[in-house]
Amino acid sequence: MMKKILNEPRNYVAETLEGLCAAHPKYFKRTGAEGRVLVRPDAPVAGKVGIATGGGSGHLPVFTGYLGPGLADACAIGEVFSSPGVDLMADAIRAAHGGAGVLRLYGNYGGDNMNFDMAGEMVEFENIRTTTVRVTDDVASAGPDERPKRRGIAGLVYCYKIAGAKADTGADLDAVTATAQRAVDACRTVGVALTPCTVPAAGRPTFSLGEDEMEIGMGIHGEPGVRRGTLRAADEIAEEMLQMLLADRPLAAGDRVSVLCNSLGATPLEELYITYRYVARRLAGVGVTIVQPLVGRYATSMEMTGMSVTLFKLDEELEPLLLAPCDCPFLRI
Amino acid sequence: MLTTDSLRFAIGRWAECLPRCADELNALDGDLGDGDLGANLIRAAGRLEEAAPQLPADVGLALLRCAQAFTSVSASTYGTLLATGLMAGARLTKGREAVPWTEISVLLEAALRAMMQRGQGQLGDKTVLDAVEAARSATAGLAAPAALLDAARGAIAQACDRLRDARPRQGRARIFGDKGIGRDDPGMVALLRLVECLQPTAAP
Known part of the structure; x- marks a missing residue:
């Protein structure tokens, strides 16, 4: 049976958003049809390139959480694991538009792509210029020669x-777009899943794994990964993940990276730090310096047990932007 | 000339006639999908009817409103594809209050291209794209609305006949594989019915 702290499953998203805004009124305001677009309260910021995002629910803090100064401006919110509709995405773009155009920045998923493209065409009729960058960091979801097909x-x-x-520097839409794409190109992630999650409206787990099994490379909606096997020790899992990431984007002595050890929901901070410790040692061993590591719950799949490791290769443009101030309840620098 | 009043006429016909096709479309879609195609089209027609009185005289902006009626009722791929086609037409007609009937074929071509790109579909996949292509090709050079509708209807019906025994290669029907052989594609039939609704003699 489904064991969740719930009222009516159909109200899962609405009640989540109500609570999120009640807890953080300084950061989030609801707008759009049925309040399914979240914006930072000062949006649109006049003269700044707007950043609109969107996606299904069930991944907090992604996608909705990262709105604020130095982050995104508006987010269209779908049902659990399903894309928000075109109208919501168009509303998010409008809400983010401060006169300098809007970057649509979101994870590469079929429904989101189609709907966000449509929304962009719609707002073109209102003379809002938009661009698109799709995040494609999941190395397990397609080979290196098919990077644009990878999921975010x-x-x-x-x-x-x-x-x-970048938008906060006053850069124009083309420059913000180019830099966002540069960030995508510098990012590689791989995940490992230990137990599934249950979509409230479905009431059943999205997949099943044996008691002693793990799956490397599984997506955040339970999409199949690259290898299923017996659960191993933390260091062995971390080593396998690192090898996949480094094979895809090799690092050399002297390189600087940021590392994100992310819980998929249920995995505790302790286990993330056990993993981070190994990753840090291993990267130090090859002469790579870690800058601004992030360890915690950043992109989840509700109560899925598991984690992901992201390596973000820095350069002279990306490092200062990573260290620039930002403010939202889930990320402050 | 195609004007916003022509669109209002079409919307009125769909609102009246589509409910009579709903069971057929739901059943066709139910064989190969989730069985809500007819219901979704009727909902879209309802939204179009609500929007009709306030449609702007600019044909392009009016088509944009029609596209929004489709996207507002469901996130289904079929609705999104039709909306994509309407928006492609909207871009070509924006700023004009009357569009020569001879341009219908050109608008269909723009719609087809946009729909192919959006859905990553090809001709011959046995989808609504094949029906749009049939209508585009049959309407080229025609200037009278009655002749346009006749040609489009005949061509779409032929495309259905031609592809009936083909295996679907796109969308949900593809997943059903051989089960789609010998059956009409629901999206193609829906477009056929949409055209028929506009013809006093052929209306369902």
């Missing part, structure tokens, strides 16, 4: 951070 997972957090910081 925890790397979204870095992309919001970088694009938001």
